[in-house]
Amino acid sequence: MKPSLLIWDWNGTLLDDVALCNQCLNDLLAGHGYAQRYDAAAYKEIFGFPIQDYYVRAGFDFSRHPYEELAEIYMAQYLPAAEGCGLCPGAREALEWAKESGIRQVILSASQLPILRRQVEERSLSGFFDELLGQSDIYARGKKETGLSYLKESGIDPASAMLVGDTLHDFEVARAMGTGCVLCAAGHQSRARLEAAGVPVIGTLNELPACLEQL
Template sequence: MKRVTIVWDWNGTLLNDVNLNCAIMNRMLRKRGKPPVPSLEAYRRIFGFPIKDYYERAGFDFGVENYESVADEYMALYRRDSMDCRLFPGTRQVLFDFKYSGVRQVILSASQRDCLLEQIHRLKIQDAFDEVLALNHCLAHSKAELAEEWMKQNRLSGEDLLFIGDTLHDYEVSRRVGASCLLVAAGHQDKERLLTCGCPVADDIGEAAGWIQEQI
């Protein structure tokens, strides 16, 4: 089990912030006199990367206002309220079981790095990870370049990595670097969407852990 590094996504995979993100989006839409996303199920059908495209699907018009300003507004609301978010049930046990088995674990996230670090320290799981890879801004562009640079610096190949995430973007990043991928259908995109990529899909973190153990 020591040969493979598990590359975890954060938001929606380990951290249960799905309801919060939907609520923030609706708060911002109502502020602009636009209809809210009608349900969590509808949110999970439109969420995706690039984040700018998701904002537009939700109802924002970037011909009228600036995307960067909207992203800053969103991040200010998220950062304040996300500190109350918790891990998905069973996540802490899974992370430390792998750690004590000698498995390297890394977080790769499109989140803003300082916010992510604050979250994992509040949740007291920082010791489970060998590295935390995240962005230094709040625009949530693709994290593929971040993964590629980290792999280059550490002389890793895709065969050394197993990506675990909750969106099609996680699968796209894994394909780009030649790594295996498992998606978890408890996060920001629904299972129906995740199944379209053809990789394994688990219903929750416990099922994901069982699958990972079989692979590594």
């Protein structure tokens, strides 16, 4: 059954920034004197939300290096480099399919709204979305609240909506909102971790149309 609304995550779902985020983490660790380094597979096993908890799993000691300081340094490296990130495999095709199918689309992101808006515009994607739902700061704390507020204000039946994301946090957000959820294993967390949520997991967004048709 096709949903009436697709709620897209951005980073790692539509924007292919996984390798960059992995590199930024390793550079942040090195720059602060930590010995830990993570390859792509290991990165996908530790990444998650809240971001503070992810930083602790990565090895940071906030008594030595406060989270806010680390986040500022991380973003100073990430933002200019992210201009070179493309879209995840099948992303544009999935967006076009949804648009042609008459499905309303929004992005719900942990990113700061001005950053999200710029990244979407740089990739000529604005025409696909009715709304861009981002955060007021860089600390990625309020995705559930943002999504719930949007559904309440828009009057959309959560049961008719589907969230597409790449992390267990996206599943938690979908559950809190009362929407369906499909997770994509091409992003920031491993397929094994995503499958623990008990919702459909696809390999790339190329598989999304068929997945939604079968639900």
